[in-house]
Amino acid sequence: MSTMPSNASQPVLSVEHIAVHFGGLIAITDMSFVVNQGEIVSLIGPNGAGKTTAFNVITGFLRPTKGEVRYKNTSLSNLKPHEVTSLGLARTFQRTSVFQSVTVFENVMIGLHRRSRSTLLDTLLALPREGRAEAELRSLAHELLEIVGIARRADELAGSLSYGDQRLLGVALALATDPSMLLLDEPVSGMNATETARFMELLNKLHGRGMSILLVEHDVPMVMGVSDRIVVLNYGRIIAEGPPAAIRGNPEVIRAYLGEGASRHAAH
Amino acid sequence: MKRLVPYIALAAFASVPLWLHDPYLLNAFITTGILIVAAMSLNLLLGYTGQLSLGHVAFFGIGAYTSALVSLGFDVELIGGIRVVHEPWPVWTGFVIGTLVAALCGYAVGKLSFKVRGAYFVIVTISFAEVVRLVALNWVELTQGPLALTSIPPMTLGFPGVGYLDFYSKQSNYYLVLAVLVVSYIVIQRLVYSRVGRAMIALKENESLAVSVGIDVTRYLVLAAIFSAGIAGAAGSLYAHYLKIIDPDVFAFLYTVTMVIMVISGGKGTLAGPIVGGLIFGFIPVAARSFATPEIQWILYGLLMIIIVFVLPKGIVPAVEKWFSAPNTSVDPEPLQAKMHDTP
Numbered sequence: 001m002s003t004m005p006s007n008a009s010q011p012v013l014s015v016e017h018i019a020v021h022f023g024g025l026i027a028i029t030d031m032s033f034v035v036n037q038g039e040i041v042s043l044i045g046p047n048g049a050g051k052t053t054a055f056n057v058i059t060g061f062l063r064p065t066k067g068e069v070r071y072k073n074t075s076l077s078n079l080k081p082h083e084v085t086s087l088g089l090a091r092t093f094q095r096t097s098v099f100q101s102v103t104v105f106e107n108v109m110i111g112l113h114r115r116s117r118s119t120l121l122d123t124l125l126a127l128p129r130e131g132r133a134e135a136e137l138r139s140l141a142h143e144l145l146e147i148v149g150i151a152r153r154a155d156e157l158a159g160s161l162s163y164g165d166q167r168l169l170g171v172a173l174a175l176a177t178d179p180s181m182l183l184l185d186e187p188v189s190g191m192n193a194t195e196t197a198r199f200m201e202l203l204n205k206l207h208g209r210g211m212s213i214l215l216v217e218h219d220v221p222m223v224m225g226v227s228d229r230i231v232v233l234n235y236g237r238i239i240a241e242g243p244p245a246a247i248r249g250n251p252e253v254i255r256a257y258l259g260e261g262a263s264r265h266a267a268h
Numbered sequence: 269m270k271r272l273v274p275y276i277a278l279a280a281f282a283s284v285p286l287w288l289h290d291p292y293l294l295n296a297f298i299t300t301g302i303l304i305v306a307a308m309s310l311n312l313l314l315g316y317t318g319q320l321s322l323g324h325v326a327f328f329g330i331g332a333y334t335s336a337l338v339s340l341g342f343d344v345e346l347i348g349g350i351r352v353v354h355e356p357w358p359v360w361t362g363f364v365i366g367t368l369v370a371a372l373c374g375y376a377v378g379k380l381s382f383k384v385r386g387a388y389f390v391i392v393t394i395s396f397a398e399v400v401r402l403v404a405l406n407w408v409e410l411t412q413g414p415l416a417l418t419s420i421p422p423m424t425l426g427f428p429g430v431g432y433l434d435f436y437s438k439q440s441n442y443y444l445v446l447a448v449l450v451v452s453y454i455v456i457q458r459l460v461y462s463r464v465g466r467a468m469i470a471l472k473e474n475e476s477l478a479v480s481v482g483i484d485v486t487r488y489l490v491l492a493a494i495f496s497a498g499i500a501g502a503a504g505s506l507y508a509h510y511l512k513i514i515d516p517d518v519f520a521f522l523y524t525v526t527m528v529i530m531v532i533s534g535g536k537g538t539l540a541g542p543i544v545g546g547l548i549f550g551f552i553p554v555a556a557r558s559f560a561t562p563e564i565q566w567i568l569y570g571l572l573m574i575i576i577v578f579v580l581p582k583g584i585v586p587a588v589e590k591w592f593s594a595p596n597t598s599v600d601p602e603p604l605q606a607k608m609h610d611t612p
Contacts (some may be wrong), residue, residue, distance in 0.1 A: 059480065085482035093480070099473040110470045114482040116463045120491075123462040124455060130462065137463075177482050 003136070010037045011179060012212050013058070013089075018067035020053055027053045028236040031067075035181070036216050040207055042223045044214040045233035046256060051216045052094065054233070055185050058214070059091045060084040086114060090179035094186045097170030100159035104169055106149060107142040107158050111176030113183070115140065147204060148172040158240075164195030171202065181212040188219050200226055224248065232256065270592075274540075281351055281446055285439040293554065294438045300550030302346070303523075306454050307497035307530040309540035310356045315537035316465060316539075318472035321391045323397030323501060325523040327370040328461050331520050332502025333411060333506040334422045335359075335366030339509075343437045344409045359424045363505045370501020371494050378493030383486075389544060394521075402521035416515035423509045441510050448506060452499045453488060457539055468591055535583025544584050548572070572577040 011034040020028040026185050028050045035041045056062035058069050060119060061080040069076040071089055079087075099107050118133035120133040145151040149167040153161060158169060165188055174182055189197045196219065203226050207213065217223050223230060224244045234256040240247055247253055288294055290368065310324045341356035373396075381392035404411045411417060423435040435441050455520040459465050467488040470478035479485055508514050508574060526549065527542075534545025580587040 031394050051365065061476065061479075080484075081476075081479040082482045085480060091480050093477060097477060099470055099477065100470065106466070110466045110478070110483075111481045113463055113467055113470075123464055124458050126458060129330060132554065134462075173477070173481055 011035065012037050012072055012213065015054070015058065016068050016070065018054070018057055018064045018069065020050070020057060020062065021065045023122055026099050026236055028057075028064075028233075031236070031238055033241060037210055038207070038210045038212055039224055039228045040203065040213045040215060041138065042217055042227040042230045043233060044217060044220070044223055044230060050236040051249055052185060053181060053236075055091065055214075055216055058084075059089065061215075062075045081165045085177050085179075087112070088178070089178040089183065090174035090177045090181070091183040092167075092170040092174050092185055092187060094189070098158040098166050100157070101177050102158060103155055104145065104161065105141055105154040105159050107169055108176050109137055111144075111173040112137045112140055118200055134233040138149065144175055146174045147175065147205075149198070156243060162195075164191050164198065167191065167195075168200065168202065175202075175206075179211075181214070182206065183214045183216075185216050186218060187215070188222055198221065277543075278450065282443075285442050293437055294442060296443050296551065296554045297436065298441050298510060299313045299507075300546060300572070301442070302503050303526060303545035303550060304530065304543055305445070305449050305503035305506070306500050306523075307534075307546050308452055308456060309496045309503065310527045311531045311536055311538075311542045312459070313492055313533055315541065316460055316468040316472065317489055318487065319385065319492075320517075320527070320528075321393040321493075321552070322388050322521075322524055323393030324496075324527055325393070325519055326397035326400045327374060327497040327500035328391070328504040328507070328523065329397075329404065329514075329518040330373055331366040331370040331504030332514050333366075333417070333504075334369045334501070335362035335505035336417050336480075336508040336514055337410070338362035338365050338418075339421050340417065342410055345405075358426055359421050359509060360426065361424065361530040363502065366505040366508075367498050368401060368497075370496030370504065373501075374493040374495075374497020375490060377497070378490035379486075382555060384487070391590075397519055397521070397524070401516055404516040404519060404588070411516070416513050418513050420508050420512045420514065422512065423506070430581055434575040435509070441515075445506055445510075448502055452502070453539065455495065455499070460539070464488065464491065530572055533573060533583060535585035536588075537587040538583065538589075541583050541585045548584075 013029055013035040015033050018028055018031045019026070024155075031050075031054060033041070043054060045051055050260045054061065056075070057064045060079050060083070064077075066157065071084075071087055074086055074087060076087075076089075085091075099110060102110070116133045116137055118130045121127070122130040122133070130150060134267075137249070142151065145154055148171050150161070150165050150168050150172070153165060158166065161169060171182070171184070171187070174184075188199050191199065200222060203213065203215075207226075215223065215227065227244055230244055231238055231246045232250075232253050239252045239256060282298065283547055284297060288297075298534070305326070306328050309327070310321060313321050313324075314318050337354070338357050339359045339362035341354050343351070343353045344349050375395065377396055379388050386393070387402065405413055407413070423441075425433040427433070433440075460468070467478065467483045470481070471485055471488060475485060504518070507518070530545035530549050531542050532545070533548065534543065535541030549569065549572075551567050552569050556568050566603050576584065
């Protein structure tokens with residue numbers, strides 16, 4: 001994992017006027033926001049607001065109809081997902097975020113794919129470099145499992161882990177690509193309170209190391225607890241943006257989540 | 269203990285020509301061995317990347333025809349009156365070129381068809397095999413069409429200054445096939461127990477997650493197709509120089525089906541699977557010959573296949589591994605887990 005100098009207020013990720021249309025359906029109208037170096041930014045909004053779509057656009061899984069995403073001043077347009085990953089942008093997925101039928105340890109070894117220096121020839125001829133590269137990967141894998149806190153589960157099948165541990169493994173997989181920024185898609189959905197607390201601890205640990213994080217999440221108390229800034233989406237538009245305290249009282253946000261009546265009530 | 273199994277098996281197979289003198293049985297061993305090499309190559313695609321190539325025999329046949337033509341020579345007239353004349357080359361160059369040409373075809377098919385996966389890949393490979401079969405059948409000037417390529421020379425290895433080694437006898441052919449099988453086994457083993465193999469398994473398991481950790485999907489699928497096709501081509505070359513005659517029937521769909529059966533019954537995604545499956549289905553006709561007519565043999569063949577698939581859906585090798593590792597594991601040992609613990 002790279003440790004970055006904590007140089008806040010410098011945008012690492014900038015989403016510029018992104019629009020996504022699926023045929024006649026407009027998933028995102030016009031979305032612009034930035035994530036600064038070392039910041040935790042959360043993307044929230046009701047179901048169907050376009051959060052996961054935004055995520056897929058940023059990570060190259062989906063081409064936007066309009067607009068551009070830039071990471072560290074490199075345009076991500078026309079990059080394939082694995083190329084986006086190699087720029088230092090790693091993501092997790094909403095549901096299956098692990099390779100179910102191999103062990104936890106092998107999962108991380110797969111995640112370390114890009115970190116190996118062995119070539120095809122090294123592999124085929126069993127050259128010494130292959131052995132060294134593999135040994136290096138194994139120690140990195142152990143280190144990553146220590147960081148996310150599931151080292152003692154290393155030899156178990158990933159599919160047999162508890163839901164919370166699978167999520168932690170998903171983060172280990174993302175960290176294995178040596179990212180400078182993490183994109184987490186609903187990492188705590190379905191977790192119980194203890195698991196969520198453990199996860200928030202991990203996020204704070206990573207934040208402390210200078211990792212920039214973009215979070216899509218439904219769990220509002222968790223979002224309020226960890227985020228530096230929050231971006232609120234509704235019907236494919238950004239309706240509010242700011243620090244947690246400002247978002248909490250924003251009438252526009254309350255209306256989006258709770259409906260017209262609630263916002264009138266809150267305004268009074 | 270488990271690590272010794274491949275060496276014990278190798279020693280056992282190496283001893284076969286020393287005590288087995290029946291030419292019929294030795295012939296069965298050689299042809300089965302060649303099919304096992306082809307099945308191993310299919311397993312690399314089917315078992316590790318999860319892509320079913322139902323035209324795999326095309327690579328086998330391309331290896332066979334290329335190798336035979338390189339060593340026999342040919343004289344053909346292309347469109348526009350260009351004549352291509354090829355003088356016969358040493359047989360071992362045929363083997364090398366046959367392997368490379370098959371690998372090249374694997375590259376082309378992989379590159380073209382891995383944009384589409386799953387069912388579409390199956391269709392592309394079937395069509396490819398059928399096109400190649402029709403070419404072999406109709407380009408009479410080059411392939412002799414249904415008249416077959418005959419008098420294909422047996423494999424010879426030349427060592428400048430030392431002399432020549434030729435493979436006329438059944439014994440020598442047996443060892444040649446065994447050597448190619450061992451080399452293919454080692455190549456596949458090196459691949460699947462490295463980052464290349466991990467990338468392939470990742471693709472089979474969960475493609476979008478694989479992509480998200482920076483694995484270039486197409487690259488590894490094409491790589492698997494190249495190695496798979498090349499090994500199948502090498503098997504085809506052995507086949508041509510052993511039988512000394514080939515006709516367009518080497519592209520028969522039946523051979524692909526036989527390979528698939530060998531892989532599935534033995535256990536796809538395991539190194540030993542195609543060997544175990546191959547030995548069983550290669551020797552059923554031999555074993556049944558003494559008491560059953562050919563029709564009954566095929567029925568037995570089908571029945572055994574159905575029984576294996578029903579009783580051991582993951583294949584024989586994973587079932588045996590599970591049996592041996594059962595007492596000391598608490599979790600259900602999936603074939604992949606068992607295999608990955610076995611990393612040498």
